[in-house]
Amino acid sequence: MKEFFQAASNWVVPLLLVGIPLFAFAVKRVKVYESFIEGAKEGFWIGVKIIPYLVAILVAIGMFRASGAMGLLVAALRPVTGLIGFPPEALPVALLRPLSGSGTLGLISDLFQTFGPDSFIGRLVSVIEGSTETTFYVLAIYFGSISVRKARYALPASLLGDLTGVAAAFIVCSLLF
Amino acid sequence: MNIVWLSLIILAVLTAAVRGTMPEISKAAFTSATTAVELSLGLIGAMSLFLGLMRVAQDAGLVQALARLLRPLFRFLFPSVPQDHPALGAIALNLGANMLGLGDAATPMGLKAMQELQTLNPSQDTATDAMCTFLALNSSSVQLVPAVVIGLRAAAGSQNPSEIILAAILATSCSTLVAVASARLFSRMPYFKKSESQPGGGAQ
Known part of the structure; x- marks a missing residue:
């Protein structure tokens, strides 16, 4: 296979x-x-056009990650996710996923090292990675390439999709593995 | 988007003030800006390659044929886009490339689709319903085989790296359904109504 x-x-x-x-x-x-x-x-101009949009969003995400605010967010959400038995180790992956693709892969590699790829956590974060996207990046380049600044409901709809992806990954993994 | 962007920065600076990570965040701001430019310029190669290939396919009528095949789906997803509009061809290619896990090919097609959708847009700085639906589709991941994470699992010594495929397909179907359904729902909410969106308002 x-x-x-x-x-x-x-x-x-x-x-x-x-x-x-x-x-x-x-x-x-x-x-x-x-x-x-x-x-x-056309390729060249599209690439150039998205620069300001990508700079804006990646700088904000970069600062957010470097400040350690992610750790606070994880700590704040842990009691809630603990209620449904969602493993706390997988929480940073779920939160980082819409913000940074490479960052998520780094976290997943760490979890593979610690728990093994065939552990429940290993499988769960694999499925989360496979069923969600780097929403903020996609939004920045897709709308940036045509200079659309007012995204209306694109972000809330996409983030709801991501949230569903994480929840569905947890449910499906609990049932299958 | 205004609120989200500002919140990320405010939270970063507040946390940095408490934790003393100020040097880290100012360094991160500059390195992220550089990364953003490198990423944008790095896209140009794949973009030119696949847009070139797509034009060949268009001139041969292949893209239009694919779009015709998917017409029933598109009529439901993008009711505002005329049946034979080139945007639908680009959307079909983008979704196809995404399903196959060809991220390098999917992005150029997706950006091309956005350009085509922009030709139908009466107010050029505001997203249309079709654009929002298309973005929701793309950001909810429609890929059938998550090749990157399977590779990562194999590298970490998994007994069966691809065992997560079925689970990922199930989960991604849920996320795609919810993203599209909520896009449809939001498009009917007065708060997000396009005609009423003023500068700053209704355009989160």
Whole structure:
């Protein structure tokens, strides 16, 4: 199973890179090189456009993490999550997940070292990682790339999704493992 | 967003004042700013590659064919987007890449989709319902195989690194459903009504 997924993910991109231009050129007579260049042109400006949005959100998140406020938040929430039996060790992962993807992976690695990847905590944080996203980053670049500053309900809806992901991960792991 | 952003910074400075971590947070502010620029510029390569490839697929009619396949789903999710709009093609590619766990490909397609949705937006600095739904979809993770964490598990010596796939699919289905449903619900709430959003208000 694991080998299959690894092989599949290794093949997907090269197959797309050869398949799409080949089909376009051979079947649809598309000038594939010109067409590619035309599309690729846009990449640069999108990258530049998102800079201010990403700086704003990453600076705020960076300061928040460096101050140690995360520890306070974990301490404040611990009594609540303790009531339902959610492991306190997994709480920082759930809280950090929408803020920082690389930070979350670091925490997960630490937990794998301490408890092992096949422990309940190890499995739980794996599922949390797999069922949620770095919401703040996604919001900053998706809306930043088109200069949308008023996000309306995008953030609350996304965070509700993340919260559900964590709760569902806990329930599913409790049932399956 | 204004409130969240300000709260993060205020909480950081207050905590730093109590704990004496002021030097750490000022250092973090500068390194994060640098990281943000590096990340943005780092995206340009993958962005150009996949936007180039996407244009080839578009010119060959492949993207439109994919969007037609998903038309019933899109009619439900994005009722405000016309059936043959190019935004739907980009959204289809983004969701496909996300499901396969191809993050590098998904982001360029997602940003392209946002650009296309922006062409339908009457007020350019405010998100439309379609944009909010699309963002909720993307930030709730629709990936079927969480490849990164499986790799991490394998590296940590797991007996069965991929055993979490089923659990992750179940959990991510719940998170996606709730994100989309709450987006739909919020779109009907007067507080988030687009027409009434004034500068600063209704645009959290």
